[in-house]
Amino acid sequence: MARTYEELKVLSVKQYLTVNEAADYFNIGINRIGRLLKEPDCNFGLRVGSKKMVNRKKLEEYLEHCNVV
Numbered sequence: 585m586a587r588t589y590e591e592l593k594v595l596s597v598k599q600y601l602t603v604n605e606a607a608d609y610f611n612i613g614i615n616r617i618g619r620l621l622k623e624p625d626c627n628f629g630l631r632v633g634s635k636k637m638v639n640r641k642k643l644e645e646y647l648e649h650c651n652v653v
Contacts, residue, residue, distance in 0.1 A: 599640060600630060606638040612653060620646075620653075 587595075587608045595601060595609045603621075607614045621629040621636055628642035647653065 595640075600637040601640050603636050603638065606640070606643065609640070610643065610647065616653060 592609060595605055598605075601609060603614055603617050606612070606617055610617075617638065618636070620626060621638070628639040628646055630637040630639060
């Protein structure tokens with residue numbers, strides 16, 4: 585589901601995003617974010633019960649240093 589500019593602006597303020605929100609915000613697929621969260625060196629993932637959350641700032645830093653996602 586595509587989000588409007590205003591909805592994305594709200595996401596830029598939140599520290600933790602759901603996988604769906606992170607996919608919309610970073611324009612990366614949900615499955616790819618799920619695979620990134622499963623990697624052993626992942627420092628931007630958090631589990632709240634069964635819900636997977638993504639630390640927005642840490643994922644931004646990770647993506648700045650990546651050549652390929």
